[in-house]
Amino acid sequence: MTAPTASGKPCIICVAITGSLPTKGNNPAVPITVPEQIESTHAAFEAGASIVHAHVRNDDQTPSSDPEKFAALQEGIRRHCPGMIIQFSTGGRSGAGQSRGGMLHLKPDMASLSVGSNNFPNRVYENPPDLVDWLAAEMRRFEIKPEIEAFDLSHILKAKDMADKGALVGTPYVQFVMGVKNAMPADRDVFDYYVRAVGRLFGLDAPWCAAGIGANQALINTWAAEAGGHLRTGLEDNVRLDKHTLAPSNAALVTRAAEIAAGYGRPIATAAQARALLGLSETATPGVASANLDA
Numbered sequence: 101m102t103a104p105t106a107s108g109k110p111c112i113i114c115v116a117i118t119g120s121l122p123t124k125g126n127n128p129a130v131p132i133t134v135p136e137q138i139e140s141t142h143a144a145f146e147a148g149a150s151i152v153h154a155h156v157r158n159d160d161q162t163p164s165s166d167p168e169k170f171a172a173l174q175e176g177i178r179r180h181c182p183g184m185i186i187q188f189s190t191g192g193r194s195g196a197g198q199s200r201g202g203m204l205h206l207k208p209d210m211a212s213l214s215v216g217s218n219n220f221p222n223r224v225y226e227n228p229p230d231l232v233d234w235l236a237a238e239m240r241r242f243e244i245k246p247e248i249e250a251f252d253l254s255h256i257l258k259a260k261d262m263a264d265k266g267a268l269v270g271t272p273y274v275q276f277v278m279g280v281k282n283a284m285p286a287d288r289d290v291f292d293y294y295v296r297a298v299g300r301l302f303g304l305d306a307p308w309c310a311a312g313i314g315a316n317q318a319l320i321n322t323w324a325a326e327a328g329g330h331l332r333t334g335l336e337d338n339v340r341l342d343k344h345t346l347a348p349s350n351a352a353l354v355t356r357a358a359e360i361a362a363g364y365g366r367p368i369a370t371a372a373q374a375r376a377l378l379g380l381s382e383t384a385t386p387g388v389a390s391a392n393l394d395a
């Protein structure tokens with residue numbers, strides 16, 4: 101089967117700026133404080149990123165789920181990166197249970213949603229059904245489009261089931277996550293099957309994206325650019341440009357992703373184009389944040 105060429109199709113680049121694991125000991129460019137995160141996001145935005153996927157941290161670099169930090173981050177990004185799509189993580193390392201969604205009242209454009217459990221390098225990534233349902237309900241309540249984090253094929257099928265039941269805002273935007281130790285590796289046959297599954301379940305025009313962890317980042321960027329998907333990069337997933345070189349910034353990883361996309365004839369989507377592709381409003385909805393921020 102020959103896939104239709106993706107050339108000419110705008111390519112959304114998502115930058116995952118911080119995550120919950122990498123520290124300045126791994127790479128001094130990892131932004132930890134909110135002002136550092138805003139500065140790093142701004143540079144990534146100027147390099148072509150139209151979505152920022154964000155976690156927040158405590159000052160000692162440990163993961164946080166503090167809504168006030170999310171509020172300050174959102175306010176700064178909206179001020180410095182007009183139109184950029186803001187996606188908060190509800191991933192499991194930043195807190196337990198419902199604290200993972202404690203910032204959704206801030207009404208980011210999007211939030212990540214894991215709909216099933218799997219293994220991570222050193223632990224189980226627990227996403228029990230009642231918590232998944234609660235997070236999805238909160239996203240409906242605040243009109244937040246989820247990004248479905250597919251660590252496994254079953255997660256894509258689960259998203260279909262939830263969408264059919266009206267549990268998700270909009271058509272699911274699925275992200276294939278590959279290369280997490282003890283979860284799905286970067287396997288080309290599986291990747292191709294994921295692409296077909298999304299087309300079959302959500303429509304051939306349904307946008308999707310893919311993320312590769314560590315050394316798989318550029319490889320998965322390449323596969324996704326070629327197959328017509330959208331790209332995720334950033335220091336959350338990978339702190340190196342190559343085996344011997346630390347990435348100097350999130351912007352440098354965005355630039356690399358943009359170059360990969362260009363190699364397949366894919367222009368980089370502007371924030372406005374990304375909003376249209378994902379069915380988001382043209383401008384960010386005003387949040388209820390009232391945090392003071394001077395960044």
Ligand SMILES: [Zn+2]
Binds near residue numbers: 116119
């Ligand atoms: Zn994340």
